[in-house]
Amino acid sequence: MKVLVTVKEVAAVEDEFEIDGTAIDEAYLEYDLNEWDDYAIEEGVQISESEDDVEVVSVTIGPERSEETIRMALAKGADRAVRVWDDSLEDAEMLDVEAKTNLLAAVVEEEEPDLVLSGVQADDDGFGATGVSLADEVGFEWAAVVNDLELDVEGGVASVRRELEGGVEELTDVDLPAVLTIQTGINEPRYASLRGIRQAQRKEIKPMTLDDLGLSADVAESDLEIVDMYEPETESDATLFEGSPDETAGQLAEVLRDGGVGQ
Amino acid sequence: MLDYVGLEADLGEEERLIRDTARDFVEDKVRPDIADHWQDATFPTEIIEEMGALGFYAPNLDGYDLPNVSEKAYGLLMQELEACDSGVRSMASVQGALVMYPIHAFGSDAQKDEWLPKLGHGEAVGCFGLTEPNHGSNPSAMETHAEADGDGYVLNGSKTWITNSPIADVAVVWAKDRSDDENPVRGFLVETDKAGVTTNKIDDKLSLRASITGEIALDDVHVDADDVLPHVRGMKGPLSCLTQARFGIAWGAVGAAQDCFETALEYATDREQFGQPIGGFQLQQRKLAEMATQITNAQLLAHRLADLKERGDLRPQHVSMAKRNNVRMARETAKTAREMLGGNGITGDYSPMRHMANIETVYTYEGTHDIHTLILGEDLTGIAAFE
Numbered sequence: 167m168k169v170l171v172t173v174k175e176v177a178a179v180e181d182e183f184e185i186d187g188t189a190i191d192e193a194y195l196e197y198d199l200n201e202w203d204d205y206a207i208e209e210g211v212q213i214s215e216s217e218d219d220v221e222v223v224s225v226t227i228g229p230e231r232s233e234e235t236i237r238m239a240l241a242k243g244a245d246r247a248v249r250v251w252d253d254s255l256e257d258a259e260m261l262d263v264e265a266k267t268n269l270l271a272a273v274v275e276e277e278e279p280d281l282v283l284s285g286v287q288a289d290d291d292g293f294g295a296t297g298v299s300l301a302d303e304v305g306f307e308w309a310a311v312v313n314d315l316e317l318d319v320e321g322g323v324a325s326v327r328r329e330l331e332g333g334v335e336e337l338t339d340v341d342l343p344a345v346l347t348i349q350t351g352i353n354e355p356r357y358a359s360l361r362g363i364r365q366a367q368r369k370e371i372k373p374m375t376l377d378d379l380g381l382s383a384d385v386a387e388s389d390l391e392i393v394d395m396y397e398p399e400t401e402s403d404a405t406l407f408e409g410s411p412d413e414t415a416g417q418l419a420e421v422l423r424d425g426g427v428g429q
Numbered sequence: 430m431l432d433y434v435g436l437e438a439d440l441g442e443e444e445r446l447i448r449d450t451a452r453d454f455v456e457d458k459v460r461p462d463i464a465d466h467w468q469d470a471t472f473p474t475e476i477i478e479e480m481g482a483l484g485f486y487a488p489n490l491d492g493y494d495l496p497n498v499s500e501k502a503y504g505l506l507m508q509e510l511e512a513c514d515s516g517v518r519s520m521a522s523v524q525g526a527l528v529m530y531p532i533h534a535f536g537s538d539a540q541k542d543e544w545l546p547k548l549g550h551g552e553a554v555g556c557f558g559l560t561e562p563n564h565g566s567n568p569s570a571m572e573t574h575a576e577a578d579g580d581g582y583v584l585n586g587s588k589t590w591i592t593n594s595p596i597a598d599v600a601v602v603w604a605k606d607r608s609d610d611e612n613p614v615r616g617f618l619v620e621t622d623k624a625g626v627t628t629n630k631i632d633d634k635l636s637l638r639a640s641i642t643g644e645i646a647l648d649d650v651h652v653d654a655d656d657v658l659p660h661v662r663g664m665k666g667p668l669s670c671l672t673q674a675r676f677g678i679a680w681g682a683v684g685a686a687q688d689c690f691e692t693a694l695e696y697a698t699d700r701e702q703f704g705q706p707i708g709g710f711q712l713q714q715r716k717l718a719e720m721a722t723q724i725t726n727a728q729l730l731a732h733r734l735a736d737l738k739e740r741g742d743l744r745p746q747h748v749s750m751a752k753r754n755n756v757r758m759a760r761e762t763a764k765t766a767r768e769m770l771g772g773n774g775i776t777g778d779y780s781p782m783r784h785m786a787n788i789e790t791v792y793t794y795e796g797t798h799d800i801h802t803l804i805l806g807e808d809l810t811g812i813a814a815f816e
């Protein structure tokens with residue numbers, strides 16, 4: 167069985183930063199593994215530890231710098247990795263969901279995984295759509311916002327629990343091959359051990375260009391355009407209640423009632 | 430943490446991953462409770478195996494499922510652990526540099542096979558018994574001794590100030606072999622559940638409180654001939670372990686100081702008096718500038734030490750200079766940071782005073798500041814002031 171885990175290096179913004187045109191100035195960005203993907207890696211590695219003959223392949227779309235992030239996935243137990251990048255991707259202002267879907271779909275075609283695990287969303291651009299869009303493109307079954315997973319490898323079924331709005335949870339059986347978008351909290355991601363980090367240096371990160379994937383440069387073209395980037399006005403509207411607990415509780419109740427809560 | 434001249438920007442990928450792993454682990458698993466452990470004088474024993482699983486013990490050694498990372502990566506690990514608490518770094522130093530290192534360097538294959546995997550994974554705890562009640566700075570005058578007896582030896586004597594002895598499974602005990610004409614110091618692997626071994630805990634420490642310290646009393650303890658470390662005789666044995674551990678301390682002291690600095694900087698930019706942040710006053714800025722400069726100097730020395738160690742050009746005297754300088758720097762930095770926090774600085778809510786108290790131990794163990802001064806003095810003049 168082969169599990170493909172998509173991972174992304176996300177940008178985190180420092181507390182103080184400056185906006186440069188339609189982007190945040192590089193000087194204020196730090197890069198890290200996307201939080202959701204950390205859970206997806208852990209889920210993949212746990213599958214490989216509990217089942218026989220499971221290969222966990224990690225894939226990322228990103229420049230050379232992102233090798234450090236994907237190396238973290240290898241250090242945590244992924245067997246090998248694929249990194250997709252190309253000059254024409256470098257030049258694109260933004261890779262939208264469609265572009266990523268097409269890139270990842272080409273990788274899925276190449277790798278033929280039984281299961282694709284992605285994070286629910288990326289911490290930076292937060293489209294929250296890539297996993298499901300990929301499933302649609304490659305014709306896999308899918309389940310989004312998965313917070314529990316039981317795999318029946320022989321039966322080819324993933325029994326998942328999905329987190330819906332308003333605290334509702336849904337139990338679903340999904341036939342493989344499938345794409346699952348993994349929610350934080352599904353497991354407790356491990357720390358990479360020093361042994362794992364060492365071993366990861368010897369694991370393969372295969373670079374792939376658009377040519378290698380049989381795609382042309384227009385894959386990066388997007389109907390979306392970032393037109394502006396600005397800091398929203400921050401408004402703070404704090405009410406301070408004073409008095410005994412009895413009095414302040416009453417005041418709070420009033421505010422909640424006025425706000426439409428608990429009628 | 431402070432890295433003013435960007436030394437860590439030049440790290441290799443592996444070293445950066447190791448630093449980040451250590452930093453995340455400490456942040457999530459150790460830092461939240463460390464002040465309570467310090468107040469209660471307990472060690473967070475649940476992290477012993479976790480740190481083993483992560484490969485934090487003797488990571489710079491090879492074989493036996495040990496990670497074999499670079500000396501710089503090992504140093505960075507010590508830096509990150511001590512940024513949390515010197516007690517946590519001491520745990521890793523003792524287990525790795527003082528117990529696993531001598532077994533790795535001087536042990537028999539059987540000793541290595543038996544102990545290194547267990548110690549490396551934190552499934553067993555080791556301690557290092559050199560200091561005695563009457564012999565601290567001058568351990569070569571030790572009284573603990575071994576006498577040949579049938580198929581092994583009988584050990585007698587007492588060791589004190591031994592980190593982790595009350596929780597240790599095995600002690601590396603340094604003792605003089607009286608059955609040998611030259612009366613050399615030899616290393617013995619002594620399991621602490623053996624008849625005649627007692628390991629009383631030392632209470633009421635005002636420093637390194639989040640670390641367990643004890644004695645080792647040896648009363649006619651029988652060990653097998655196989656329990657002697659076969660490949661070393663004389664003071665070179667314990668001293669070479671100390672060089673390994675002191676290298677880690679030179680790095681660890683930087684971490685403790687960085688943590689003090691960060692705490693003071695944050696406080697100075699938040700706390701307002703006379704209508705502005707205290708960090709806006711020249712007196713406080715001078716303190717920050719001085720701390721940052723001294724930390725950076727110490728950090729440079731530590732990084733240079735790692736390069737020398739990696740290529741095999743490191744001399745013990747280099748390590749003495751770095752241990753001496755960096756721990757003194759951390760001692761000063763902790764004091765200054767504490768001072769900048771005003772009244773809040775004397776509580777356990779902020780790290781500097783805890784670091785400040787801890788550093789008194791670090792200043793004293795692994796060769797006191799004075800002793801390293803004498804080592805450097807001897808190296809520079811060729812005249813030993815302590816013999």
Ligand SMILES: Cc1cc2nc3c(=O)[nH]c(=O)nc-3n(C[C@H](O)[C@H](O)[C@H](O)COP(=O)(O)OP(=O)(O)OC[C@H]3O[C@@H](n4cnc5c(N)ncnc54)[C@H](O)[C@@H]3O)c2cc1C
Pocket residue numbers: 523557558559560563564565566567589590591592593636637642790793794795796797798799800803814815
């Ligand atoms: C918390 C803690 C943990 C420890 N853990 C361990 C451990 O795991 N294993 C272990 O073996 N030991 C351990 N030690 C012991 C430590 O290494 C000794 O305390 C240290 O070597 C100093 O010895 P001493 O305390 O006997 O001081 P002394 O040697 O008596 O020194 C007292 C003072 O005299 C000064 N002095 C001594 N000789 C000279 C000289 N020739 N010239 C000028 N000044 C001199 C010293 O610098 C010091 O200021 C630990 C100590 C502490 C506090």
